[in-house]
Amino acid sequence: MLKEEMLWYWFVNIPGVGRKTQKYLLDIYSSPANLYQATHVEISRYIKNEKVLNSILDSKDEEKILKEYEVLSKRNIEFVHCNSENYPETLKYIDDSPLVLYVKGKLPVGNQKSIAVIGSRNCTRYGREMAAYFGRELSLHGFHIVSGLAYGIDGAAHKAAIEAGGYTIGVLGCGIDWVYPKENYDLFIQTEKHGCIVSEYNMGIPPKPGFFPERNRIISGISDGILVVEAKEKSGTFITVDYGLEQGKDIFAIPGRILDKNSVGCNNLIKFGAHVVTDVSDILDIYCMNVNKTDKLVDVMDVNHIVNKNLLAPTEKMVYSCLQIEPKYLDDIISEVKIAPQEICKALNQLVLKGIIAETSRNYYAIKIV
Amino acid sequence: MYSKVLSGALHGVEGRLITVESDVSEGLPVFNMVGFLASEVREASDRVRTAIRNSGYRIKPQRITINLSPADLRKEGSAFDLPICVSLLAAYGFIPQSCLKDTLIIGELSLNGDLRPVRGILSIVDYARKQNVTSVILPYENRKEASVVPGLHIYAAKSLNEVVDHLLDTAKLNEEEYISYLDHDFTSDFYDFQDVKGQKIMKRALEIAVTGMHNILMLGPPGAGKSMIAKRIPSIMPPLSYEESIEITKIYSVNGMLTPEKGLINQRPFRMPHHSITATSLIGGGQSPKPGEISLAHNGVLFLDEFLEFNKNNIEMMRQPMEDGKITISRLQGSYTFPCKFMLVAAMNPCPCGYYPDRKKCHCTDVQVDRYLKKISYPMLDRIDMSITVKKLEYNELYGTNKEETSKSIRQRVLKAIDIQKKRFEDMNIFFNSQIPDNILDSCCMLGEDEISLRKSIFENYNLSARGIHKLIKVARTIADLDGSERVCCDHILEALSYRISNIGLGGDMKC
Numbered sequence: 063m064l065k066e067e068m069l070w071y072w073f074v075n076i077p078g079v080g081r082k083t084q085k086y087l088l089d090i091y092s093s094p095a096n097l098y099q100a101t102h103v104e105i106s107r108y109i110k111n112e113k114v115l116n117s118i119l120d121s122k123d124e125e126k127i128l129k130e131y132e133v134l135s136k137r138n139i140e141f142v143h144c145n146s147e148n149y150p151e152t153l154k155y156i157d158d159s160p161l162v163l164y165v166k167g168k169l170p171v172g173n174q175k176s177i178a179v180i181g182s183r184n185c186t187r188y189g190r191e192m193a194a195y196f197g198r199e200l201s202l203h204g205f206h207i208v209s210g211l212a213y214g215i216d217g218a219a220h221k222a223a224i225e226a227g228g229y230t231i232g233v234l235g236c237g238i239d240w241v242y243p244k245e246n247y248d249l250f251i252q253t254e255k256h257g258c259i260v261s262e263y264n265m266g267i268p269p270k271p272g273f274f275p276e277r278n279r280i281i282s283g284i285s286d287g288i289l290v291v292e293a294k295e296k297s298g299t300f301i302t303v304d305y306g307l308e309q310g311k312d313i314f315a316i317p318g319r320i321l322d323k324n325s326v327g328c329n330n331l332i333k334f335g336a337h338v339v340t341d342v343s344d345i346l347d348i349y350c351m352n353v354n355k356t357d358k359l360v361d362v363m364d365v366n367h368i369v370n371k372n373l374l375a376p377t378e379k380m381v382y383s384c385l386q387i388e389p390k391y392l393d394d395i396i397s398e399v400k401i402a403p404q405e406i407c408k409a410l411n412q413l414v415l416k417g418i419i420a421e422t423s424r425n426y427y428a429i430k431i432v
Numbered sequence: 433m434y435s436k437v438l439s440g441a442l443h444g445v446e447g448r449l450i451t452v453e454s455d456v457s458e459g460l461p462v463f464n465m466v467g468f469l470a471s472e473v474r475e476a477s478d479r480v481r482t483a484i485r486n487s488g489y490r491i492k493p494q495r496i497t498i499n500l501s502p503a504d505l506r507k508e509g510s511a512f513d514l515p516i517c518v519s520l521l522a523a524y525g526f527i528p529q530s531c532l533k534d535t536l537i538i539g540e541l542s543l544n545g546d547l548r549p550v551r552g553i554l555s556i557v558d559y560a561r562k563q564n565v566t567s568v569i570l571p572y573e574n575r576k577e578a579s580v581v582p583g584l585h586i587y588a589a590k591s592l593n594e595v596v597d598h599l600l601d602t603a604k605l606n607e608e609e610y611i612s613y614l615d616h617d618f619t620s621d622f623y624d625f626q627d628v629k630g631q632k633i634m635k636r637a638l639e640i641a642v643t644g645m646h647n648i649l650m651l652g653p654p655g656a657g658k659s660m661i662a663k664r665i666p667s668i669m670p671p672l673s674y675e676e677s678i679e680i681t682k683i684y685s686v687n688g689m690l691t692p693e694k695g696l697i698n699q700r701p702f703r704m705p706h707h708s709i710t711a712t713s714l715i716g717g718g719q720s721p722k723p724g725e726i727s728l729a730h731n732g733v734l735f736l737d738e739f740l741e742f743n744k745n746n747i748e749m750m751r752q753p754m755e756d757g758k759i760t761i762s763r764l765q766g767s768y769t770f771p772c773k774f775m776l777v778a779a780m781n782p783c784p785c786g787y788y789p790d791r792k793k794c795h796c797t798d799v800q801v802d803r804y805l806k807k808i809s810y811p812m813l814d815r816i817d818m819s820i821t822v823k824k825l826e827y828n829e830l831y832g833t834n835k836e837e838t839s840k841s842i843r844q845r846v847l848k849a850i851d852i853q854k855k856r857f858e859d860m861n862i863f864f865n866s867q868i869p870d871n872i873l874d875s876c877c878m879l880g881e882d883e884i885s886l887r888k889s890i891f892e893n894y895n896l897s898a899r900g901i902h903k904l905i906k907v908a909r910t911i912a913d914l915d916g917s918e919r920v921c922c923d924h925i926l927e928a929l930s931y932r933i934s935n936i937g938l939g940g941d942m943k944c
Contacts, residue, residue: 184797213798245799389789391823392930393633403636404911408926415889423782423789424651425633425821425930 064124069094070143071134072127074162075264078117083109084161098122139238139265140165152176156283156309160262164238167258170229175349176206177314178281178306180299181215181291186324187428188387189292192316193218194432195359196289199342201228203351208233208285210277211259215291217249222432224256231284234261235277236269260284275301282306287348289314289339293327303331312348314339363387363429368418377401377409382429385419389426435522435529438536438565439515440556441507444721444761444768445682447552447559449536451501452515454523459495465516467500470508479510479541480517487545487592491524506765508720511550514539514569517592518599531599534566539574545592549573551688554681557581569595569605576695577685579611580678614674614698623664625839630829634661637820637931639842642669643849644910645864646903647754647776647815649739649933652822653786653793658779659704662735665777666700667839669732670847676731679771683723683730701732703774707741714746715753721761721768726753729774739780740807747812754815778816780808817866817903818931849913865910870902877909877920886922896934904928 064072073094074084090108091097097105102119109115121127134141142149142163150169153159170176177200181189197207197219207223209216211232223230232253236242238261241250253259262277275298282288282305290313293299303313315336318325332338339345340360343353361367365383368374374382384390384398392410396403410427413419420430436453463477477498484491498516500507515537521527538556540548553574558581560568567585570578575588586608589595597603625635634650634657641648642665650658672680677696684690684697705714705725716724726734736742753759757773783801787793796804853864856876862868868876879887891901905920908928912920 186791243799245802388791391821393631393823396632397630397829403632404923404927407633407930408923411926411929414929415886415893423821424819426789 064098064127066095066145067141067143068127068131069098070145070162071131071141072121073097075130076118076121078114081158081161083114088161133265134164137239137265138166140169142169150284152286153280153283156279156305158279159283160280163260163262164264165258165260166238167254169258169260170206170231174204174206174229175287176208176231176285177345178208178285178288178302179215179219179291180209180281180288180302182293182297182299182324182327183212183214183216185214185292186322187389187422188318189215189324190218191387191431193291194222196291196316196339196342196345197222198226198228198432199355200289200345201226201230203342203346203354204228206231206257208281210235210274210281211246211249211253213243213246217246219291220249220253224252228256230257232257232259233277233281233284234259234263234269235274237261237263237265237267239265240268242269274298278302279305279309282309282311285311287312287314287345289316289345290328290331290336291316292318292324293331294324295326295330297327299327303336312337314345314348316340359431362431372416372418374418375409375412377405378413381406381409382413382419385427385429387429387431389422389428392425392427395427433523433525435519435527435532437515437519437522437532438534438560439512439538440536440560441505441509441511442552442555442686443505443766445555445686445723445727445770447556448505449560449563449565450505450507450512450515452512452519453499453501454516454519455497455499456520456523457495457497461493461495463496463498465498465500467498467503468506469500470506472510473500473507473512476510476513476516476541479513479543480520482543483513483517483541483545483592484521486543487596489521489526489596491520496520496523506720509550510540510548511538511552513541514547514571514592514595517541518595521596527596527599531601534564535599536560536565536568537595538569539571539589541592547571547589547591547595549692551690552682552686553577554580554678554685557584557586558678558682560584569598573692575608576611576693577681577690579608580681580696582610582612611695612674614672614677614696623667623839625661625664625668625842626836628657628661628664629832629834629836630825631657631661631822633930634820634822635837635842637818638665639668639846640907640910640914640931641777641818642775643846643914644817644853644866644906645775646817646866646907646910648778648931649816649819650777650779650822651782651819652779653781653790653824656822656824658822659735659737662704662733662737662777662779663702664839665733665735665775666702668842668846669700669775670843670850672698672700672731680731683727683770687722687728689728701729702735703729703732704735704737707736707738707743709742709746711743711746711749715749715761716759716768716770716772717761721763721770723770723772724759726750726759726772726774727770730771732774734774734776736776736778739778740804744809748809751812751815776816782821813933814899816933818907819933820931845914848916849910852913865906865913868906868909873902873905877905877912879905879920882922883920883925886925890925890929894929894932894934896932900932900934904932907931 144161148169193215201223207230209219220230241247278301282302288306290299313336315328315331316339380399396406414421419427422428434455436451439450439452441448441450518537540550549571554577557578561581561584569587572588572590578586587605598605681697703725712718714725753772758771760769782788783796783804785796788801908920908924911924
């Protein structure tokens with residue numbers, strides 16, 4: 063007799079039986095065990111489609127199911143179904159909650175709050191730095207950071223949380239063993255170590271465009287609040303926000319400049335009632351927590367602040383003052399700060415080595431927030 | 433009757449002596465040419481007979497046999513017309529054999545007896561000198577080229593008649609004067625750094641690159657001025673020395689690229705091959721091997737624009753010649769060695785659309801940019817010592833009224849620093865900082881405590897390989913030379929960081 067987990071595993075992996083059919087069958091049979099024991103004749107009363115019917119019957123191969131399930135544990139993938147003890151509490155009560163989750167790493171325990179940090183993949187440096195800043199600060203205050211392990215905002219938030227020693231959850235729009243995008247391979251490894259990776263999809267299933275809106279409901283479902291860092295007017299982040307609104311989550315948005323197309327989405331969210339976030343205290347206040355740090359974000363970049371914190375040479379100070387959060391080209395800095403190119407190169411590279419500024423791409427320099 | 437005449441042929445960039453023999457005897461009239469000849473040499477028979485008749489010499493139709501020896505060396509080109517002609521006339525008795533002793537004769541004939549210029553004269557005449565030839569008769573338009581070879585009597589003729597009269601002592605030709613200097617006219621330098629507005633960092637980087645002969649890669653959007661400034665690099669390079677010029681002139685002469693009236697080439701070459709170039713044209717070769725672009729850029733600049741569009745194999749093939757400074761091409765007939773010491777300047781776009789990191793214009797995703805920049809093969813990146821990003825100029829920079837520095841002024845600094853390198857490498861077989869082998873790097877660039885801890889900090893913060901750090905130090909050494917400083921200081925290393933070469937990722941050669 064197969065155990066409950068394996069029956070669930072069998073149930074969600076029957077070829078040809080999608081989520082809709084699964085829901086339909088569960089309404090009738092209330093558990094995979096009952097369906098497993100039902101006869102051909104019984105099932106045929108509810109499933110009229112020949113192909114689907116045969117598929118269900120053919121898949122009842124106990125040996126095969128056991129073998130496949132074993133592979134999961136060999137690969138350190140935890141299989142969690144909706145009746146499991148460690149199924150995330152927050153996900154239980156959302157509409158269309160996932161029946162199963164494949165998990166790498168450790169699911170969160172305890173009552174810590176989670177914040178989803180999301181935004182566009184093709185973001186500006188401002189977005190990236192903000193994602194990293196809030197990722198770090200929220201982690202330092204004990205929040206779990208949830209995101210999609212994608213390029214841009216997601217990756218920056220995960221990375222900052224990990225580096226701050228926090229806990230992060232990555233929700234995938236592909237099979238649990240599939241690294242997408244492959245350039246984020248290192249991030250995947252780190253996330254598994256410092257948190258967990260969850261997916262609704264079994265091993266070997268490649269990413270499909272349709273999966274991503276679906277998985278967004280899990281991102282919003284598993285979190286308490288959603289922070290939209292940077293989004294264009296039409297952005298996939300709104301799918302997550304819509305789910306979040308349905309699920310009753312708090313929506314936070316970081317404003318951007320009016321003329322910046324990359325921030326139009328966030329600014330619109332604010333118009334429609336999202337909480338404006340200009341510092342981490344704006345989020346902590348909602349959850350009645352205290353801020354335990356002294357630097358205000360708006361001051362972090364100020365040149366006098368930097369000079370007070372680090373010993374900067376006069377040329378370094380001059381050079382730093384003309385830098386911004388968006389990268390600036392070396393030659394432009396040379397024409398603005400009217401000293402010899404050699405001196406400017408020296409000052410810039412000194413500042414980079416001191417960790418005060420970053421060289422975002424060859425000969426382009428910008429201020430570092432995180 | 434029998435006669436023989438000395439002539440010359442090319443083997444790669446070097447000359448070879450050829451003997452042209454003629455035999456005239458009784459028998460059915462025939463004109464037979466032997467000696468492993470290419471078709472253009474065989475055609476000489478018609479040209480020779482017509483030129484002889486039109487120059488006023490009457491020869492009886494007889495059994496004529498011409499042999500070009502050595503018989504196993506393939507003969508090509510049209511330079512044998514004149515020696516065949518003279519040999520034939522001698523065999524017919526018009527010219528005594530004694531007049532032809534130790535005289536090299538070479539040239540192409542027109543049907544009316546006029547002499548036409550040929551390629552490779554400098555190489556051939558230079559070789560002849562080493563083979564105890566005492567005088568040379570060649571076409572008038574090749575005289576400047578040959579005049580740089582000492583120790584020979586050079587006679588330039590315009591027609592067959594002049595040659596015969598000279599040989600018979602009836603009307604001696606004027607001997608060409610030996611030219612022992614290089615006529616360098618800087619005012620004729622067409623391209624000047626002054627023409628480029630702004631772009632201070634690019635100019636500074638090129639000044640350093642030229643001083644230490646560091647190969648450099650320029651990253652930038654189309655229209656940033658990469659080709660424009662690359663063309664002007666020769667103008668800040670030190671003036672050609674006499675020996676360097678002879679090397680270059682030989683190569684160009686062999687390729688038939690010398691302007692007839694010009695003697696030695698007096699400007700450093702600038703070659704800009706299109707990226708669709710074939711391997712043979714780039715490296716050299718062909719059935720009868722000729723120098724390729726890398727040799728045509730010898731002692732000058734080879735500019736490869738749209739670096740990524742070049743065939744990867746072709747770029748790979750350049751590695752060995754760049755390391756050795758010469759390319760050896762092997763064929764059945766033998767090995768041909770061409771010199772190819774050049775400064776490589778490569779240019780490319782930073783992303784598929786070309787405008788990264790300008791967010792307003794660039795529509796490439798981060799991934800696309802990263803993949804694009806990684807297309808440069810690692811071994812090729814290895815051959816490049818510096819890299820710099822270039823940006824398009826704004827309107828006010830382009831039409832600004834600032835006075836830009838002239839090439840002459842920049843060149844003065846370059847020359848001073850090159851002198852320092854010359855003294856440093858006096859007893860060694862190298863001339864520039866870029867060539868310092870790793871094992872004497874530390875002794876050439878003694879680093880103090882501060883510098884060593886800086887180097888450690890760089891190693892920890894940047895994704896540079898050991899090679900990358902060595903190159904960084906060499907560039908710092910050049911910067912120190914330009915600064916007139918004997919020691920390499922932290923300042924120099926810090927500046928060199930801006931020009932580093934690494935696995936160019938998305939500025940992602942930072943470790944964080």
